[in-house]
Amino acid sequence: MTRHASDDTALRAIAVQGLRKTFGELVAVDGLDLTVQSGEIFGLVGPDGAGKTTTMRMLCGILDPDAGEAQVAGADVRRQPEAVKRRIGYMSQRFSLYGDLTVAENLRFYAKIYHVPEAERRRREEELLAFSRLAPFRTRQAQYLSGGMKQKLALACTLIHTPTVLFLDEPTTGVDPVSRREFWKILYALLKDGVTVFVSTPYMDEAERCHRVALMDRGHLLHCDTPAMLKQQMQGELLEIVAQPQREARGVIAAHPQVRGVQVFGDRLHVWMDHTDENETALLTAVRQQGITVAHVRRVVPSLEDVFISMVAGGQR
Amino acid sequence: MPQRIWMIMWKEFIQIMRDARMLVVVIALPVLMLVLYGYAINFDVKHLPLAIYDQDRSQASRALISAFAQSEYFTMVAWLHNNPQVTQALDRGQAKVVLVIPTTYSADLAAGQTTAVQVLVDGSDATTASTAIGYAQAMVQQHSAQIAVQALQGAGVNTSGVSLPVDNRVRYWYNPELKSTNFIIPGLIAVILMMLATLLTSMTVVRERERGTIESLIVSPVMPVELMLGKLIPYVLIAFFDVMLVMVASVLLFHIPLVGSPVLVLALSGIFLTAALGIGLLISTVATSQQFAMTVAVMATQLPSVLMSGFLFPINSMPPKVQLLTLLIPATHFIKILRAVFLKGSGFADLWQPTLFLLLIGGVMLGLSALRFKKKV
Numbered sequence: 001m002t003r004h005a006s007d008d009t010a011l012r013a014i015a016v017q018g019l020r021k022t023f024g025e026l027v028a029v030d031g032l033d034l035t036v037q038s039g040e041i042f043g044l045v046g047p048d049g050a051g052k053t054t055t056m057r058m059l060c061g062i063l064d065p066d067a068g069e070a071q072v073a074g075a076d077v078r079r080q081p082e083a084v085k086r087r088i089g090y091m092s093q094r095f096s097l098y099g100d101l102t103v104a105e106n107l108r109f110y111a112k113i114y115h116v117p118e119a120e121r122r123r124r125e126e127e128l129l130a131f132s133r134l135a136p137f138r139t140r141q142a143q144y145l146s147g148g149m150k151q152k153l154a155l156a157c158t159l160i161h162t163p164t165v166l167f168l169d170e171p172t173t174g175v176d177p178v179s180r181r182e183f184w185k186i187l188y189a190l191l192k193d194g195v196t197v198f199v200s201t202p203y204m205d206e207a208e209r210c211h212r213v214a215l216m217d218r219g220h221l222l223h224c225d226t227p228a229m230l231k232q233q234m235q236g237e238l239l240e241i242v243a244q245p246q247r248e249a250r251g252v253i254a255a256h257p258q259v260r261g262v263q264v265f266g267d268r269l270h271v272w273m274d275h276t277d278e279n280e281t282a283l284l285t286a287v288r289q290q291g292i293t294v295a296h297v298r299r300v301v302p303s304l305e306d307v308f309i310s311m312v313a314g315g316q317r
Numbered sequence: 318m319p320q321r322i323w324m325i326m327w328k329e330f331i332q333i334m335r336d337a338r339m340l341v342v343v344i345a346l347p348v349l350m351l352v353l354y355g356y357a358i359n360f361d362v363k364h365l366p367l368a369i370y371d372q373d374r375s376q377a378s379r380a381l382i383s384a385f386a387q388s389e390y391f392t393m394v395a396w397l398h399n400n401p402q403v404t405q406a407l408d409r410g411q412a413k414v415v416l417v418i419p420t421t422y423s424a425d426l427a428a429g430q431t432t433a434v435q436v437l438v439d440g441s442d443a444t445t446a447s448t449a450i451g452y453a454q455a456m457v458q459q460h461s462a463q464i465a466v467q468a469l470q471g472a473g474v475n476t477s478g479v480s481l482p483v484d485n486r487v488r489y490w491y492n493p494e495l496k497s498t499n500f501i502i503p504g505l506i507a508v509i510l511m512m513l514a515t516l517l518t519s520m521t522v523v524r525e526r527e528r529g530t531i532e533s534l535i536v537s538p539v540m541p542v543e544l545m546l547g548k549l550i551p552y553v554l555i556a557f558f559d560v561m562l563v564m565v566a567s568v569l570l571f572h573i574p575l576v577g578s579p580v581l582v583l584a585l586s587g588i589f590l591t592a593a594l595g596i597g598l599l600i601s602t603v604a605t606s607q608q609f610a611m612t613v614a615v616m617a618t619q620l621p622s623v624l625m626s627g628f629l630f631p632i633n634s635m636p637p638k639v640q641l642l643t644l645l646i647p648a649t650h651f652i653k654i655l656r657a658v659f660l661k662g663s664g665f666a667d668l669w670q671p672t673l674f675l676l677l678i679g680g681v682m683l684g685l686s687a688l689r690f691k692k693k694v
Contacts, residue, residue: 062535062693081692086538096533100335101328112324113537141335157533 012071013038013165013196014059019068021054028054030219032068036198036212038164039191043210044200045308050216052200053093056169059198060090073164086114089163091154093170099143103134106142106157114161121160128156131186148179155186159195166190168199172206184209204305213304217312227304234307236260237275240268242296249292256283261310270300272310321539325547329521333551342516347559350509351502351566358505358629360497362448363389368412370397375423381434384460385416390452403437413439414449426464491660502573503655504628506563510586511593511622511648512615514556518597519614521548522690523604541687545598549683552594553587560586576662585654585668588675592647593618595682602689622648650674 014036021029029051036042044052057063059072061081070077073087097106107128111121129135132152137145142153151171158166168187172180184206187197199210207213207227214224223230243249246269253271254262258279260272273279284294333339367385371378386393394412397403406412417435425432436453440446492499525531534544560583567573575582597614604610623629625639626648632640643649650671657663665672 060536062532064693082538085536088536090533090536092529092532092536094529094532096530098328098332098530099528100332105328105331109324109328110533110537112320113534113539115320115538 012036013040014042014070014072014198016059016070017068019055019058019070020066021051021058021063022066027219029058029065032219032221034214034221034224036196038196039194040211041187041191041197041199041209043207043213044198044216045202045204045207045213045304046200046216047202047312049218051219052216053169055216056090056167056198056200059084060088060167061085062090086161087163088165088167089158089161090167091158091169091171093173097142097150097154097157100141102139102141103129103145103153104138106153107160110157111160116161124160124162128159131189132156146179147175148182151175151179151183152186155183159190162193163195165196165198168197170200170202172201172203180206204303204308207308208304215308215311222311230304230307231302234272234302234310235274236272238300238302238306239271239273239275239280240296240298240300241271241294242268243287243292243294245292248290249287249294252287252290252292253283256286258283261313263306263309263313270306272306275299319543321543322547322550325539325544326551329548329551333555342513343555343559344562347509347513347563348566351505351563352570354505354509355498355502355567355571358501360444360501362445362452364392365390365414365445365449365452366394366412367391368395368397368403368406368415369393370399370403370415370417372420373418373422377423377426378418381418381422381457381460382416385453385456388452388456390449407437407439410439413442413445414453416453429468498571499573499660500656501628502567502571503659504626504652506560506567507589507626507648507651507655508619508622508628509563510556510560510590511651512618513559514552514590514593515597515600515614515618516611517552517556518549518594519600519604519610520607521552522598522601523607523610526605527607535692541690541692544690545683545687549591549594549598552597553590556590556594557583557587560590573659575659577658577664578662581665581668582655582658585651585658585672585675588672588679589647589651589654592675592679592682595679595686596647598686599682599689602686618648621646625649626652628652644674645678647675647678 012035014034016032016034019029019032020027032051032055044055046052054063058065059070059077061072061077061084065078072084075083075087077084098109101109104125107125108121111125116124126135129138132155134149134153134156137149142150145153155168155171158168172183175183180203187199190197199206201207210227212224212226213230215222215230223233225233241249241253246264246267250262250264250269253259253269256273258274260274262272263270271283273283280297284297287294333343369382369385371382385391391414395406397406397415403415403417406415415437417437419433419435422432422434434457436450436457438446438449438453522531525534564575564579564582568575596617600610600613600617604613625632625635625643626646627643628648632643632649635643653671654668657668
């Protein structure tokens with residue numbers, strides 16, 4: 001497959017302007033604007049129902065948007081959906097494998113469906129089997145593979161026709177951590193071939209591995225930047241507090257004027273606040289006055305998860 | 318053949334071959350149905366249970382009774398001695414027919430007078446009853462003719478030259494022994510194949526939807542027509558195998574004569590199968606679950622194919638509007654074709670009309686399926 005993108009759009013693998021989709025009363029995606037550069041791993045992060053899958057389906061040309069424009073790999077998703085389909089690979093949430101076909105048969109099927117020439121197919125098949133370390137299992141039926149192997153096979157099937165843009169919808173959901181790590185290694189390796197990866201994920205540790213991340217909530221794009229910049233944009237500091245009883249402590253802290261948000265992480269509370277030493281002292285005093293024991297306080301470096309939860313909470317306020 | 322269609326066919330074939338349940342449906346089900354229904358469905362009325370109330374008890378009455386008893390249509394089950402017993406025998410279903418011979422029977426005959434016998438028939442099963450009446454009438458007529466001839470002989474008339482003035486000579490063509498299996502089995506073949514073919518394809522698209530594989534097909538460059546043809550052709554081949562299986566079984570088990578050309582039967586079966594499989598395919602593109610698809614497939618094919626196709630009931634005696642409706646059922650046309658080729662040995666020249674109907678139905682179904690299958694989620 002050759003690159004179809006013309007020169008001026010060569011750097012933009014995906015361009016989205018004012019994309020909108022409603023299902024009856026529900027606005028699934030509302031006024032979405034974003035640009036994905038060619039050759040980057042772009043993460044779409046958001047809670048369930050944020051509109052990630054809907055966005056991805058519209059970009060793949062299999063769901064018509066109600067309004068807005070989108071160009072993917074140099075083709076318009078509304079006017080040239082079939083051209084888009086030829087240039088992209090899409091791995092949906094449920095890995096679309098034929099369980100009763102073997103590893104090699106699955107690969108062969110998708111290669112032929114995409115009209116990959118025979119010589120190219122053989123080369124590509126060996127390459128992908130080696131790449132995903134599935135070569136020893138080529139005659140095994142897909143239904144008898146482990147979750148991690150199924151997911152790698154689905155990725156291999158998606159890559160068999162050498163797409164320029166790869167869409168992955170929550171590819172690692174339900175996959176063990178070791179396999180997830182391995183999967184991401186494969187994604188990084190793809191960048192060498194100039195493939196653009198557009199991946200949605202509910203996992204923040206995966207979002208941190210993307211070049212750029214878009215935070216989405218209830219159809220809206222909250223922020224789009226590199227993981228590092230997103231963390232910097234957060235105002236205030238993050239305190240980690242362990243206090244008993246936790247429920248009461250949370251109530252008191254949330255009501256405190258300088259506090260921007262409180263989140264529970266197991267036995268710890270993550271507190272965003274406009275931080276000065278006086279503010280911290282005032283807060284702890286207020287908590288202790290309610291008879292709450294504070295076992296532990298420290299300032300922590302916010303993770304993307306903290307940033308994200310804080311942004312979503314801010315959006316909901 | 319375009320490689321996408323070829324690939325989809327290849328994939329479907331592998332999936333069928335690896336699915337044990339599917340293989341049972343394809344191989345065992347049609348033969349099982351043929352044997353079961355082939356033996357069960359039978360219009361021949363024989364060995365009707367007959368009870369006798371002989372009030373006369375004479376030599377003459379015994380002669381009439383033995384005429385009934387010796388025929389294969391009736392089997393004597395009881396001797397009755399009074400009227401309540403007659404009612405009882407019919408009420409209980411012990412006898413379907415009761416022959417009542419009056420006390421004056423032999424005396425009337427001896428006096429050269431016309432006498433009457435009463436035949437009581439259980440009319441709750443109308444088909445059996447009318448056949449029974451026919452048999453009984455024929456029997457009594459034959460017997461009275463005999464008595465008349467004997468009377469003439471007794472009077473010294475030479476009867477060798479005497480005959481009835483008009484002799485009604487009926488010959489049954491195509492099925493000289495009027496065996497109902499010869500009529501039933503070709504129809505049964507059509508009904509079985511209709512159900513099987515529709516069932517086979519009805520699950521094929523919805524299965525991809527249930528398993529989530531449909532999304533990767535939709536997002537691929539495959540065209541709806543390619544997908545539909547790729548899914549249809551393997552089932553045409555499999556159903557073709559079933560056609561041969563069922564036909565060979567019919568000839569071997571039920572001794573159905575195949576007067577016409579076997580090649581013609583197979584060729585026209587192919588056209589019929591495309592229509593039936595096309596209906597299944599259309600159901601599959603509409604259905605939301607395999608179970609739903611299966612239910613619709615059975616409902617849409619079984620009842621119309623059995624009741625409205627001319628399989629059991631003649632289309633000519635249906636109301637004109639219903640007759641038009643029967644044209645929409647592929648089994649109607651295929652039954653016509655099968656009966657004609659099997660029993661009459663008809664050639665294609667006699668059968669172009671039902672063939673045309675089958676082609677139309679198949680084309681419309683395939684076209685609708687491809688239209689129904691949108692490449693969107």
